[in-house]
Amino acid sequence: MTELFGTNGVRGVVNEDMDSKLALDLAKAMGTWIGAEGAVAVGTDTRISNEMLKEAVSSGLMAVGCDVVDLGEVPTPAIQYYVKKKEYVRLGVAITASHNPPEFNGIKCIGEDGTELTEEMEEEIEDIYFKESFKMVDWSDVGKKRSDDPLDIYKEAIKDKVDIDTIKEAELKVILDCANGAGCYLSPYLLEELGCEVVTLNAQPDGTFPGHNSEPTKENLKDLIELTKKTDADIGIAHDGDADRTIFIDEKGGYIHGDRTLTLVAKKLVEENEGGIVVTPVSSSSSVKDVVEAAGGELIYTAVGSPIVARRMMEEGAIFGGEENGGLIFADHQFCRDAAMTAAQIVEMVAKKGRLSDLMAGLPTYVLEKIGVPCPDELKEELLKELKKEYKDEDHDDADGLKLYYKEGWVLMRPSGTEPKYRLYCEAVDEKVAQRMVAEHQKKLRELIDKADKPS
Numbered sequence: 001m002t003e004l005f006g007t008n009g010v011r012g013v014v015n016e017d018m019d020s021k022l023a024l025d026l027a028k029a030m031g032t033w034i035g036a037e038g039a040v041a042v043g044t045d046t047r048i049s050n051e052m053l054k055e056a057v058s059s060g061l062m063a064v065g066c067d068v069v070d071l072g073e074v075p076t077p078a079i080q081y082y083v084k085k086k087e088y089v090r091l092g093v094a095i096t097a098s099h100n101p102p103e104f105n106g107i108k109c110i111g112e113d114g115t116e117l118t119e120e121m122e123e124e125i126e127d128i129y130f131k132e133s134f135k136m137v138d139w140s141d142v143g144k145k146r147s148d149d150p151l152d153i154y155k156e157a158i159k160d161k162v163d164i165d166t167i168k169e170a171e172l173k174v175i176l177d178c179a180n181g182a183g184c185y186l187s188p189y190l191l192e193e194l195g196c197e198v199v200t201l202n203a204q205p206d207g208t209f210p211g212h213n214s215e216p217t218k219e220n221l222k223d224l225i226e227l228t229k230k231t232d233a234d235i236g237i238a239h240d241g242d243a244d245r246t247i248f249i250d251e252k253g254g255y256i257h258g259d260r261t262l263t264l265v266a267k268k269l270v271e272e273n274e275g276g277i278v279v280t281p282v283s284s285s286s287s288v289k290d291v292v293e294a295a296g297g298e299l300i301y302t303a304v305g306s307p308i309v310a311r312r313m314m315e316e317g318a319i320f321g322g323e324e325n326g327g328l329i330f331a332d333h334q335f336c337r338d339a340a341m342t343a344a345q346i347v348e349m350v351a352k353k354g355r356l357s358d359l360m361a362g363l364p365t366y367v368l369e370k371i372g373v374p375c376p377d378e379l380k381e382e383l384l385k386e387l388k389k390e391y392k393d394e395d396h397d398d399a400d401g402l403k404l405y406y407k408e409g410w411v412l413m414r415p416s417g418t419e420p421k422y423r424l425y426c427e428a429v430d431e432k433v434a435q436r437m438v439a440e441h442q443k444k445l446r447e448l449i450d451k452a453d454k455p456s
C-alpha cells in the first residue's frame with residue numbers, strides 16, 4: 001500500500017498537507033527513481049497554488065540532474081499525450097487536484113508511456129522519499145529547464161480521430177462549460193475547428209473557480225443545463241478541473257450520467273469493430289456489460305481507479321474502457337482518461353446519428369443506489385475477510401471489495417481508500433429493489449463491523 005499516493009496521485013490542502021517542501025522532496029525522489037537521463041515534463045491545471053508547486057517540483061528534479069520541460073497550464077491528458085510522444089521525456093508530472101475544491105492541489109506522476117504509474121512504481125518513489133535517499137548531483141550536472149507547448153500535437157491527434165467534414169455539415173451548436181479549469185486552453189478551439197458553433201461558459205482560467213466547483217455534478221451544471229435547453233443547442237459539454245473527465249447534457253437539458261456515456265461509446269465501438277474487449281471497474285453499471293456482450297464483445301472488470309483500468313486495457317489489447325464518472329479511455333488515442341477526445345467523439349456521433357436524447361433512449365436502464373457505511377480504517381481488512389466468508393456461496397467477484405450478483409441486480413461493498421467507511425453500491429432494474437438491497441446489505445455490514453469491533 002502506498003502512503004502518500006492515492007488513486008490519483010498525492011493530494012491535500014495547500015500549505016497544510018500539500019506544501020512546497022513535500023513537492024520539492026517528492027520531485028527529488030521521482031528524479032532519483034528515473035535517473036538523471038532524459039527530461040521530465042511538468043504541467044498544471046489553473047489552481048492558484050500551481051506556480052508555487054511547479055517551481056518546487058522543477059527545483060527538486062533539476063537538483064537530482066533531470067531536465068525539466070515546463071508545459072504551463074494545460075489539460076492533464078495533453079501532458080500525458082506529450083510524455084507518450086516525446087522520446088526524451090521519461091516522466092510527466094501533472095500538478096492538479098482535478099475536481100477538488102480550490103484550496104486543494106496535488107501531484108500526479110505519469111510514466112513514459114503516458115499512463116499514470118502503477119502502485120508498485122509509486123511505492124518505489126515513496127521508498128526513496130521516506131528514506132531521503134536522493135541522488136543529488138554535482139553543480140555542473142544540475143538539470144536545465146525550458147518550455148514547450150503540448151496543445152497543438154494533442155489537438156491534431158484528436159482531430160485525426162473524427163470525421164470533420166460530417167461534423168461540419170451537421171452545423172451543431174454546442175454549449176461548453178470549462179469550469180474555469182484547464183479545459184479553457186483547448187476545448188473551445190478544438191470544437192470550433194471541428195466546425196461547431198461554440199458558446200462557452202466559465203471559459204476564463206481562474207483557480208478560485210468563480211463559476212462553480214470543478215466537479216461536473218448536476219448541481220454544479222445548472223447554468224449549462226439551462227443554457228443548453230433555452231438556446232436550442234444540440235449538446236452541452238462540461239469538463240472537470242483538469243479536463244480528463246467530461247459530462248454531457250442532451251438537447252432537452254437532460255443531465256447524462258457518466259456511465260450512460262460510457263455505455264453509449266462502448267456499444268458504438270464494439271459494434272464498429274464487430275467485437276473487442278472493454279475494461280471498466282466493478283462499480284460501473286451493468287448496462288455497459290449488456291451492450292458489449294450483445295454486440296459480440298467481452299467486458300473485463302477491474303478494481304476502481306482509472307490507472308488500473310488503463311493498464312489492464314494495454315495488457316488485454318482492449319479497444320475501449322473507462323469509469324462511471326465520465327472518464328473515458330480510447331485505446332487508439334492514448335491510455336488515459338481524455339475529456340476533449342470524448343467530447344469530439346460524442347459530437348461526431350450526434351452529427352452522424354442524430355439527437356443525443358434519442359441515442360441515450362436506446363440503452364438499457366438501471367437504478368444505482370450508493371451510500372457510505374462508517375467503518376474504522378483498522379477494521380476494513382478484517383471486515384472484507386468476514387464478508388467473503390459470509391457470502392462465499394453467492395455468485396461473486398472480488399476484483400475490488402466484494403461484488404455479489406443476484407437475479408434482481410448486484411451489490412458491491414468496498415472499503416473506501418480515502419475515508420473511514422465502506423462504500424455500498426446496489427444496482428437493480430427498479431428503485432424499490434435497489435433500496436431494499438441497500439437496506440439489507442447495510443444491516444449486514446453494520447452487524448459485521450460491530451462484531452469485528454467487539455470480538456467475543
Ligand code: MG
Nearest residue numbers: 098240242244
Ligand atoms: Mg480530473
